[in-house]
Amino acid sequence: MNEMKQKNIESTKFDIPPELQGQVEITTIDKIYNWGRRSSIWPLMFGLACCAIEMICTAASRYDFARFGMEIMRPSPRQADLMIVAGTVTKKMIPQIVRLYNQMPEPKYVVAMGACASGGGPFKEGYNVVSGVDRYVPVDVYIPGCPPTPQALIHGLITLQRKIDTQSIKKVRWYSKEPIDAIPVPLLGPDVVDPRQNAIIREQAEKIIEQSETNAAGTAQVEQA
Amino acid sequence: MSEQTAIPVHEITPAADLAARFPGAVTVDTRKGYEGCIVDRDHLVEVATAVRDEFGYDYLSSVTGVDYLPEGMMEVVYHAYKTTGGPGLAFKAQTPRDDAVVPSLVAVYPGADLQEREAWDLLGIRFEGHPDLRRILMWEGFAGHPLRKDWKEPYFEEEGKPFKNRWPDGQVYRIEDKNPFDNNVQYPEGFDPAQFEVDDESLLYESLKRSIRGRDSALDTDVIMVNMGPQHPSTHGVFRVAVALEGEKIVALKPVMGYLHRNHEKIGERNTFLHNMPFTDRLDYLSSLSNNFGYALAVEKLMNIRPPERAEYLRVIMAELTRISNHLFAVGTFLNDLGAYFTPVLYAIEERELILDIFEATTGSRMMCNYFRFGGLTRDLPEGIAEKIRRLVYERLPRKIDELDLYLTNNEVVRSRTEGVGVLTPEQAIAYSTCGPVLRASGVPYDIRRAEPYSIYDRFDFDVAVRYHGDTYDRYLIRIDELRQSVRILQQAIKDLPEGPIQEGKPQYQVRVPAGEAYGRVEGPKGELGFYVISTGKPNPWRYHVRAPSFINLTGYEKMCVGNKVADVVAILGSIDIVLGETDR
Numbered sequence: 094m095n096e097m098k099q100k101n102i103e104s105t106k107f108d109i110p111p112e113l114q115g116q117v118e119i120t121t122i123d124k125i126y127n128w129g130r131r132s133s134i135w136p137l138m139f140g141l142a143c144c145a146i147e148m149i150c151t152a153a154s155r156y157d158f159a160r161f162g163m164e165i166m167r168p169s170p171r172q173a174d175l176m177i178v179a180g181t182v183t184k185k186m187i188p189q190i191v192r193l194y195n196q197m198p199e200p201k202y203v204v205a206m207g208a209c210a211s212g213g214g215p216f217k218e219g220y221n222v223v224s225g226v227d228r229y230v231p232v233d234v235y236i237p238g239c240p241p242t243p244q245a246l247i248h249g250l251i252t253l254q255r256k257i258d259t260q261s262i263k264k265v266r267w268y269s270k271e272p273i274d275a276i277p278v279p280l281l282g283p284d285v286v287d288p289r290q291n292a293i294i295r296e297q298a299e300k301i302i303e304q305s306e307t308n309a310a311g312t313a314q315v316e317q318a
Numbered sequence: 319m320s321e322q323t324a325i326p327v328h329e330i331t332p333a334a335d336l337a338a339r340f341p342g343a344v345t346v347d348t349r350k351g352y353e354g355c356i357v358d359r360d361h362l363v364e365v366a367t368a369v370r371d372e373f374g375y376d377y378l379s380s381v382t383g384v385d386y387l388p389e390g391m392m393e394v395v396y397h398a399y400k401t402t403g404g405p406g407l408a409f410k411a412q413t414p415r416d417d418a419v420v421p422s423l424v425a426v427y428p429g430a431d432l433q434e435r436e437a438w439d440l441l442g443i444r445f446e447g448h449p450d451l452r453r454i455l456m457w458e459g460f461a462g463h464p465l466r467k468d469w470k471e472p473y474f475e476e477e478g479k480p481f482k483n484r485w486p487d488g489q490v491y492r493i494e495d496k497n498p499f500d501n502n503v504q505y506p507e508g509f510d511p512a513q514f515e516v517d518d519e520s521l522l523y524e525s526l527k528r529s530i531r532g533r534d535s536a537l538d539t540d541v542i543m544v545n546m547g548p549q550h551p552s553t554h555g556v557f558r559v560a561v562a563l564e565g566e567k568i569v570a571l572k573p574v575m576g577y578l579h580r581n582h583e584k585i586g587e588r589n590t591f592l593h594n595m596p597f598t599d600r601l602d603y604l605s606s607l608s609n610n611f612g613y614a615l616a617v618e619k620l621m622n623i624r625p626p627e628r629a630e631y632l633r634v635i636m637a638e639l640t641r642i643s644n645h646l647f648a649v650g651t652f653l654n655d656l657g658a659y660f661t662p663v664l665y666a667i668e669e670r671e672l673i674l675d676i677f678e679a680t681t682g683s684r685m686m687c688n689y690f691r692f693g694g695l696t697r698d699l700p701e702g703i704a705e706k707i708r709r710l711v712y713e714r715l716p717r718k719i720d721e722l723d724l725y726l727t728n729n730e731v732v733r734s735r736t737e738g739v740g741v742l743t744p745e746q747a748i749a750y751s752t753c754g755p756v757l758r759a760s761g762v763p764y765d766i767r768r769a770e771p772y773s774i775y776d777r778f779d780f781d782v783a784v785r786y787h788g789d790t791y792d793r794y795l796i797r798i799d800e801l802r803q804s805v806r807i808l809q810q811a812i813k814d815l816p817e818g819p820i821q822e823g824k825p826q827y828q829v830r831v832p833a834g835e836a837y838g839r840v841e842g843p844k845g846e847l848g849f850y851v852i853s854t855g856k857p858n859p860w861r862y863h864v865r866a867p868s869f870i871n872l873t874g875y876e877k878m879c880v881g882n883k884v885a886d887v888v889a890i891l892g893s894i895d896i897v898l899g900e901t902d903r
Contacts (some may be wrong), residue, residue: 138551142578142899143603143685145555146647152660153667168551184502185457186556186577189548209580213502215597218588219581220464220471221456224494224502240603240685282514283461284472284503291511297498298509 123262130174130200131162131257134250137173138166139193141180144207144240148179156243161250170196175253176230177246181209181216182223184285188278194230195275199267202257204249205232208239215239229287230276332373332407339372340365347410351620351834351853354408359420362411366426369398369407377401377764378427378751380837380848380865381434383441385415387467392418392443395850397837397865398427401748401762403769408837413443422448429751432873440465440583450525455576455902457517461506464584471584472497472504478858479589522572526562529570529876541569544884548577552655552888555898559875559887566883571876575869575902582903586862591617591692591829591853594862598849599686601864602900604647605640607677608842610690615772616838616849620831623693628818630774632695635707635811636680636687637840638804642715643673644843645797645804646722648895652794653726655892656735662726669718672710679703692829694821704815711808719801727798736791740878740890743788750874753867754845756894759796760788766841778807790886793893828857844868844895864903868896 109117140148151158158164167173170193182190194203205226208214213224226232233256236249266273277288286294333355337344343361347354357365369375375398384393392413399406411420422445423430434445435454442463445451452458462469473493475481484490494500523543530541547558556577562570582601586594598613599606611633618624625633650666674684679700681687689696726732742752747760757764763784767775783799785792833855839848845867852861871894878890 139549141556142580143600146603146685149663150667150671153671154664155668155671180555181578181580183577183579185579186548189577193549215600216580216585217502218471218473218475218493219585220502221576221579221581222502228501242684281457281517282459283506283509286503286505286511286514287501288511290499290501293499294505294509294511298505298507300498 123260126262127258127260131254133162133165134175134202134253134257135165135167135173136163136175136177137170137193137197138168139170139176139179141178141182141186142209144179144210147240147243147246148177148206151243151246156247158247158250161247161254163250170194171198173197174200175202175204177204177206178210178226178232179206179240181214182226183221184223184279185221185281187223187226187229187285188281190226191229191276191278195278199273200265202233202253203230204234204236204253206236206246206249207241208237211235211237223285229279332375333409336365336369336373336407336409339368344409347408351832353835354410356410356412359411359413362421363423363426365409366396366423369409370426373407374400374402375407377748378423378429379406379753379839379846380850380863381423381430381437382850382861382863382865383418383437383443383465384852384861385441385465385467387415390415392441394420394437394443395835396423396430397848397850399769401764401769403764405770406837418443419446420444421446422451424448427751428749429870429873432869436869439463442466450528452521452525453576455579457576458519458521459515459517461504464581465587471581472502477588478856479593522560522574526560526570526572529572530562546887547574553891554651554896557891557896557898557901559891561879561884561887563884566885568879568882568884568887571879571887573872573875575872575898578898578902580899580903582864583862587859589859590857591831591851591859592827594859595690596686596688598864599688600899601866601903602644602842602844602847602868602897603685604897605644605843606685606687607636607640607681607689608644608840608847610687611637611773612838612840612842612847613849613851614690614692614838615840616836616851617692617829617831619836619838620834620851620853621692621829622832623822625694625822626819627816628698629694629820629822631811631815632699632820633690633773634775634778635808635815636677636689638808638811639673639676639707641804641843642801642808643670645801646670648843648892649722649726649794649797652889652892652895653732655888656732658731662722665722665725669715672714676703676706676710679706691821691825693823694819694825696825698820704812707808708812711805711812715805716802719798719805723798727795732794733791735886735889736794736893737789738787739790739882739886740793740893741787741789742874742878746874746877747788750877752845752871752874754841754843754871755783755793755796755800756845756871756874758783759785759792761786766839766846770839772838772840775807778810780806790889790893793895797895831855831859839865842867844897844900845871864900866900866903868894868898868900869903872896872901 205211210226216222234249234253238245280286333346337346343358344355347356377399380397394411396409437443439453542563544561547553548556558574560572598609601609646666650663653662678684681689742760744761747757763782765782780803785796831853835852837850848865850863854860
């Protein structure tokens, strides 16, 4: 086995000086770059709800995601690579989540852990619940479960590592010439207002008035009946 | 007292007593299935003072509002108890719906503070005389009071579940498809996204400033406002505190919550009774089985059933295992907050995992167990689990608790950080309606398992853990004490575990709950967990309110913190042991 590897290394078409022979591996820049990053993903220490407890259990000795190079959880978004959105995202919290995401330096990844972060989960119908964090920030990996077991979380993180493996340094957004715009922070008015949706909101404003009129007429009829 | 002789002996209840004491102002609640009395709102403060001072109900457990839409009336329900034990007294104040005003009881029972704010926020009942009536769970400027029965959420489908099917034309639709924004939002008529008032939290800062005024300052320094959270590793979730500091000293502190408000009660009122069971798991997500217990008790009270013997024992076993796993976690994270980063948590989680294995084998889930049913349980213990529990409570846990005690209790850093910090006197602890370990660490031996025994707790031999200094150190010690007591209860319960059925009658998807109200409470790991349920005889509860211990324990948080150093904010918070799922619901 060792011999074979040795042979492979030495049989490259590159001219390797004799003193370095046997000590050099040749690979693509993408591979080494991705390997470096996938093995030291620092998650943001940031839990929202129930899933955060399972995240802590995953970090603890029994499941131990330090095995995948992720043990260094940073409380500051400035030092984090990965945001594990662990729990229900509420309207009151979404401005802070978007701000945290904007504060994270590139390259950055988002994992939506659990049903709530992926799509609202059991609380979807609630008036203060955002139907999935992907309405505001781009999500790389979704993990189903309520809450996902530590095994599921680890599987999700390995999936993220696989995704990182496929990235090409030529194409990733953080090396492109175009600037990356920050995501506009939602505002808390009579309900949460996503600035990107302003046009639709304005468009719907008139329709809503019409609808509420017809609705009012409808309920009046029901009451009479 | 002479008026009382007019009442027949069998009718002398505290409520009748109170009605006799205040003729005209207080009437006994005679609605079917209801208990307690109705107080004229103009005399509410006077009556409440008498309830506290003359009748001895010094502990106000729960305050909540109910919207009786068909009657055009709002009702505020108060549940008061005696800290010496025994059953409680419920009194209610009624107010018209369109002008809902009730006098505030904060002056009589300071523990009503946050709960009245919640009733204002969610139901729009104004409490006259409340010192700081702001919204608490939603933000200022949110349109409407969501728990009012005529308020509809953006994803509103029908009044009650089960909903009609979502594929009427052979084509499934999602509720988003019906919302014009394809999102969980709705705006008032004529809303313009270019100009509207964004909540700038000025009310919060004004309230902080009001608290600062009148301080006696030896130093001539500026007061600094510091916000901690909602994203902070020591807040146990998404809790936030706004602190005013003079140098290092805390002069005022306001808890800010609602960042995890996931509309438990509104969803609960749309759900059927049984639907709510898995939702209770997600209240205090560290101790789901205790939550199940409280809710099952409340509904069983309404249905007037009791589970079979074996189910009662299994309930106690599960609730006590939950308490152990919760307290282990609480001690671990508390040490985390003191700066012993992660190592104590690793020790605590190691034991907790063993308990979670038992839960997973029995209920199918590690955390969200959904195990209790009205009149029983979902399933029996699988083979070998009783033996596993026996080994755990007789051999492993006692040793491990001693180990934790040995490593932590006399640690110099722990002691110097916690002794004499965040003191709450017994009088304050009762006045602020704190409960559970916080109350007992202040020298009030009030434990519902003893004070008003539910289930079969009266059969077990255990001590009510109590400590007398009321500081952060005692709040840590009491958890170690309670761990030992829980192990004691478990040892007895697993020894006496009888054979037999685990469900009264046939398991039902749709339970029939007679009309009426019930307040079921259990001693959860965090404190008194109460469920106030009103049924109108329909499949869905009319009102479903959770008296959350984590939430109400925070009422006294400012009192504990003021005068201490800024670093103690996290230590004291860690010693209260809150869980945000329950605080914000």
